[in-house]
Amino acid sequence: MVSIFVISFLLMVNALSGQNVESAFLEESNVTGEVDLGQVGEHVYWVSTKKGRGSYQINNSMQIFERENSINIKPAFFPKIAIKLDTQYAPGISTKKALVIEILEWLESKGYSKNQIMLFDRDREGLRNAGFWEDNSDGNEFLGHEVLDSSQEGYYQNDWFHDSPLPPTPFDRARFILKNAQQAEKRKTEERRSFLPAVFLSGAYWINLAVPMDDPFLGLDGASANLTLGSISNYGRFLNKKTLSAATVAEVLAIPEIWEKRLFTILDLTTFQVANGQRFDAKYSHGRNAILLSRNPVAVDYAAWKFINKERVETHKLTPRRIEESLLFRYSKELGLGSGNTSQIKVIE
Numbered sequence: 001m002v003s004i005f006v007i008s009f010l011l012m013v014n015a016l017s018g019q020n021v022e023s024a025f026l027e028e029s030n031v032t033g034e035v036d037l038g039q040v041g042e043h044v045y046w047v048s049t050k051k052g053r054g055s056y057q058i059n060n061s062m063q064i065f066e067r068e069n070s071i072n073i074k075p076a077f078f079p080k081i082a083i084k085l086d087t088q089y090a091p092g093i094s095t096k097k098a099l100v101i102e103i104l105e106w107l108e109s110k111g112y113s114k115n116q117i118m119l120f121d122r123d124r125e126g127l128r129n130a131g132f133w134e135d136n137s138d139g140n141e142f143l144g145h146e147v148l149d150s151s152q153e154g155y156y157q158n159d160w161f162h163d164s165p166l167p168p169t170p171f172d173r174a175r176f177i178l179k180n181a182q183q184a185e186k187r188k189t190e191e192r193r194s195f196l197p198a199v200f201l202s203g204a205y206w207i208n209l210a211v212p213m214d215d216p217f218l219g220l221d222g223a224s225a226n227l228t229l230g231s232i233s234n235y236g237r238f239l240n241k242k243t244l245s246a247a248t249v250a251e252v253l254a255i256p257e258i259w260e261k262r263l264f265t266i267l268d269l270t271t272f273q274v275a276n277g278q279r280f281d282a283k284y285s286h287g288r289n290a291i292l293l294s295r296n297p298v299a300v301d302y303a304a305w306k307f308i309n310k311e312r313v314e315t316h317k318l319t320p321r322r323i324e325e326s327l328l329f330r331y332s333k334e335l336g337l338g339s340g341n342t343s344q345i346k347v348i349e
Helices: 058-068 097-109 124-130 170-179 184-191 223-227 242-253 297-316 327-334
Strands: 003-007 012-017 045-048 081-084 117-120 145-148 156-163 193-197 205-210 213-215 219-221 262-268 290-294 345-348
Touching: 045 058, 058 097, 058 345, 081 097, 097 117, 097 205, 156 242, 205 223, 219 223, 219 297, 219 327, 223 242, 223 262, 223 297, 242 327, 262 297, 290 297, 297 327
Parallel strands: 045 345, 081 117, 081 205, 117 145, 205 262
Antiparallel strands: 003 012, 003 345, 045 290, 156 193, 213 219, 262 290
């Protein structure tokens, strides 16, 4: 049996029992076709993983998730799925293969074929270091599923971009100069643009598998950042800017073609980092047998911020990061993505 506990950021106030989901949608729901993905979901689930057994409890937790969010993830409603991985700092901290395999198996049990599910991340090196890319493999696949990265033609949509006057990093500027040596005006135009992955315009609905890391400017490099700064080109110019990094994350996430295609986000707490972010640092890396699950990436980031901040202060005696000063959550709220300030987290054991 699966147990659900309702807590207020780890303070238990109630307990419920889980039930299986068999129907297409909840009987009490008025949904008769595809669920409205425009609604902002603030439910956050703390899912306890099975210590020593390598299980993320995806099958059990997704039954509860689907029921309580009035959604049934199956090909009839969501025919194409793109899974965003987080492998930038692999092998130190990244999306784990075991989690991806469980999700793929769950999706296949829901009726999905391999060609209906793709995996993607921006950098091939990270995919390789995390075990999702093999140089000697035939084609770009992981367990029969297509794997995309920015080194492949067509990864970015050339007429779809986030525009900002912020100049590129010296490294990126050198790359733009080499690419447009005889076209100064074109170079200046491209320097302002951060192109977005074409997969978001392909009709695919996305699943976001991120790992949380403290970030000195953004506050938290988590679910929201993985899908945005972790996907776009010319991203380095935003990383060390407290205001613009948060604004870019919120603005890109709020693009209707992205926001309205969300299915769910998972933040994997089996490995996380509480300080010295934007690089892997084993000294500040920890792990818990749990994942955070939600429809809303902003909501899981809010929960993860509070959890990581607690570890940051109690374990390492570091200065806390004040969540009420976070521009990420302020801008997200202003753009209608929710503040993330949910009063309850449900624990699934």
